[in-house]
Amino acid sequence: MWWYASILLLLCVIPPVVMAQQEPLNIPDALPSQTVPNSQEVRTLLLWTDTMYDTMHGDYNTIHKMVFWCTDDILLYSIEIFVGGTIEHIIEKDSIRQNGQILEHDGYSGEGDIRLELVQGDAINLGSSPVVLSKPGSLMIPMQVSADSEVQIIATITYAGGPNAECHLDSFNPGVVGAPFPLGQTLNEFGSIMLKSTEIGVDDFNGYLSDIGEDWQMDLAIRDTLRLDISDIVDELDQLGASLYLGPPDGARLNELGRHNDDIVAISCCATLDSLSLEDNIFRTAPSDAYLGASLAHLMLHNDIQVILPVWVDDVWNNEYLKTIVGAFEEDGGIADEGIVQQGDQKLGELAPQIEQRIALLSERYGAGSVAVVMLPFFHIDFMQAMSEYPQANTVRWFGTDFLARDHSIIQDDKSKSLASNTGFTTLQLNGMGVQMEDVRQRLEMHTGKVATHDMLAAYESAWILGLAMQYAQSTDPQRLSEVIPYVAERYSGTLGVMRMDTNGDLVGVPLDVWSVHDGDWTRVGIME
Template sequence: MSSLSGNGKKITIVIFTVIIIGIGILLSSGLNNQEIIENTIQEKSSLSDAVLVGGLLPLTGDRSTRGEDYKTAIHLAEQDFNNYLDELGAKWKLDVIIEDSATSPVIALDKLASLNAKNIHIVIGPQSSAELRNIMSYANYNGMLLVSSGSTTPTLAIPNDNVYRFIPDDATQGKVLARLVHDEKITHIIPIWRGDAWGDGLKDVFTKEFTMLGGNVDEGIRYHPDVVEFSSSVSLLAEKVQQSSDKYELDHIAVLDISFTEAVQIMQTASQHEILGDVRWFGSSGIVKDTQLVEDRISQQFSEDVEFTALQFAPSKSDKYEKIQSLMESELGRVPNAYAFSTYDSVWIIGLAILQTQSTDMSTIKETIPDIAENYEGVIGSTKLNHAGDLDNSNYELWGVKNSEWIIVGKYDSSTDSILKFMIDI
């Protein structure tokens, strides 16, 4: 099943070598590009057989639903890229060896070491900030390159490390969340958040931005990522909302829930506290389009009752995007989350870097990826990276729940620094 092979990708050739720097770039000579590529590959290529790249995905654990999305995206991109290599007459194939990180920083490190033992030094993943923080030192020390499309904490936006993230960090998400809440006339926020690298980072950015807008942020409730029962945390949350109502009107109080799939359990428990259903709830990219939240009757109804609104990175919509979304939706039986499209593009960019350099050397690929990314027009749109090696594009969509479905209720455009809310009653 080929989706992007043979779709008019154009290739620039310079100084006797094939240099593929993305879609939409014209040849610098008037010669037939397919013929030149085929001849150059036959004469110059040092690659053959399978070129191994690693995949470190959360196939089990808190991020397992998204892990399925990532895996589907990788397999589709791998197939499409290999079809593209066939068209070029290349004698090698890209083969992504996937390991399950179980959404665990500890297991992620073990699986990364396993990939290293197989002499695999370029890895797609990990896809959570907690995992990435725990394995970065190992990757740097052992000469491994990590390409994530799920880690977003600003604290890991580090220039010149061995990490690329084809997703914007949460500096912008925190700012947009703060502005969204402020625009809704909320003056007092009580956060409940996942106590890991991602949750702490986003909560801190939001607190800074919302305070700068004149809002007040309660100390809130920080829970351990391994917690599975939330009665105590949610009871404390209810107490805080009740206490805050003595000082602020309920219309000006809101809960900010920064969590993964455990938001389902949090909302189930919150539904037992009347006061928690009397205030607005806001959320983040960690829960948007999560199928469990809308399939569970209690969390679905609660999210609609409190007009739950959350943010997620917004890929640029295009014919390519629609095509890949349709293929993944057909495979998954549901619409994939936005980060899956970044994962798809990550496979292509890594593959193009290997093709351009005719090398699998980590340092060579690391040096080449930013140039590839800057010129490549991916499924998500621009894949240009910033100075820290993270995606430069930082547009967001606002999502809510209506009639047991996730729906887009607004968007943030970084080019105009503006939030547009759609006229939808959620």
């Protein structure tokens, strides 16, 4: 198998335990990511002069944020600004921001028309010339004016850039961020817990904005997707000027969101459907099912599992997830049984005798040590309780999806705990390597009363990544943020470490924790990295 040659190190071996009947797992390397080498490009810089226009309200209590940005890296030599018809005007000292960070400069105020030269002007000198303005970045100039009516801004900028460089003048108004989540008791309050984790992330990000002197905050517009259709939510929030979304956390509604309006940006913590892997403005802080499924197949094959018996619920998410597991497992020489599926009003627990019989047949043919059950159920506790009564089910390994990683309900019930311990029940979950992980994990657990999972950390991080992208670009424009979000995610390390995204907005090359139940408790037995 192609990856065996790359396995350099056994990262971790599970110590023998009393309850577990399975041999210790060997932990392979993670799946390699495909990279395209960067080619060195010889660039010719040209000197450009562009004139741009914007409008400004004459309300002296309102700060108008002029934002300059370019489609390529440039060297900015000067900005000349003229605003006619003003009575008074002011630019506060040290209020101009480059890529969201404060630049030191003198203040500027006066009466009458505004005639101002920046960068190396007499009134405002930004300290160095030229100013390097990178492609995803921004230069924001906040100005207050008093006027009898709306006034026009005329800005002329001189810069050096490549032949395709274009610079633009926009304004920045944070507005509201949509937060569509399924609230209530569905799936053990999954949506409510993810929303709470998101809100804690927003609160922490807003605290950061206050600490660095920003005058805006991220404001969530929360809507319940169990009571309202996504299309109605999007139409309503569009009237409020919302073009940015945190959520939904589930794949079906996220897909519907993108199909209803493609002129938005959304970051989802937990939607892993592989069908969402498209070149659009949807980003995910969780690995896709394709990556997780292939990694789980990789782990099983590396531990000499020859045959898998899938048991699953017939729905879109489980069918797609299982397809990725089976495809990767068979591609590298494994055998996938046709499996046993729960359909209609059936419960998987009712199929326990049939599952037990199939395990016995496969164990007799291939040996119990070469057989594993891969389960994707609803009501997994009921299912595991039923299967714990069957002896053959307790002699083979069991594997589950990331959705069940560190699920404490499994080890709080005696029967499901017994099955999980006897079979070394194993799941994968995104590895958290950020410096703030433990602090944030503790606070999430305190506020939700739940063990902090990757999904909760990813919901928390989604708020930070979107907020930092808004701050860096000084923008809410979906097209601009679709370029800035991957740039920020790869440079920000909060709880989960840096996040590298591909052109589809999916995480790539991420390390995965391997969690197994041993001696009645969840244990991290290694890292696939």
